[in-house]
Amino acid sequence: MSGERVKGNAAVGYCLEMSTGDMRTVVRLLTAVERTEQQERTLARVRTECERTDARFREQGIALDVSISRALDELIDGTPSTDRCPAYSYAFYQVVAAHFSDPADLGTWRRPAWFHAMDDELARHGVPSDLLPGTFLFSGPPLRLPHPGDAVPAIGTLPARRAATLADAYARVLDRLDPEFRGPARRFADALRFEAEEWEGTRQPGTNPDTLLFWFH
Numbered sequence: 377m378s379g380e381r382v383k384g385n386a387a388v389g390y391c392l393e394m395s396t397g398d399m400r401t402v403v404r405l406l407t408a409v410e411r412t413e414q415q416e417r418t419l420a421r422v423r424t425e426c427e428r429t430d431a432r433f434r435e436q437g438i439a440l441d442v443s444i445s446r447a448l449d450e451l452i453d454g455t456p457s458t459d460r461c462p463a464y465s466y467a468f469y470q471v472v473a474a475h476f477s478d479p480a481d482l483g484t485w486r487r488p489a490w491f492h493a494m495d496d497e498l499a500r501h502g503v504p505s506d507l508l509p510g511t512f513l514f515s516g517p518p519l520r521l522p523h524p525g526d527a528v529p530a531i532g533t534l535p536a537r538r539a540a541t542l543a544d545a546y547a548r549v550l551d552r553l554d555p556e557f558r559g560p561a562r563r564f565a566d567a568l569r570f571e572a573e574e575w576e577g578t579r580q581p582g583t584n585p586d587t588l589l590f591w592f593h
Contacts, residue, residue, distance in 0.1 A: 389484035397476030399587040425470045462524035488527045497557045501549040507542045532590040540572035
């Protein structure tokens, strides 16, 4: 966790969160030609959260070229008005939040690029490339969105069925990792192990919590 961004005179980190759910429900809401009553109710909640985030950003003096509320409408219409703005990522995240589990806190990190050093360390000990944090943390959403324009916010996904494999892979190499990476690797292994157990226990007919979503902001 080296490097940092600064707001005012205080060092500020980036928060990493993880949640689980059925990504198909998210895509269906954003692409539906005619929405069901349930989808309309969900969309109303999402719009309220987007408006709250817009208000919070205004209070913080953060100006976006496109408001998050407008970005949501443009995503639903399939007509983004720009190809570079973080508002669309924030809007997409609010749609996800309305369908997925409560987010799990994976800690505060001083800069996203640090994970590429962690990738190198894990790969050196044989962890497959598709299980490296830099691969799935920044893989992007399942729908094409305008680029956020900076390193954050960042969206990543991992198939829920891979959670146990990732936990096993990290656990096997923990004792051989450089101390700088050992704690973070253990944190990921423990979190993904928990998600793997939850995934096995929550699968029911008609539900498919198939996706782990990572939100770096």
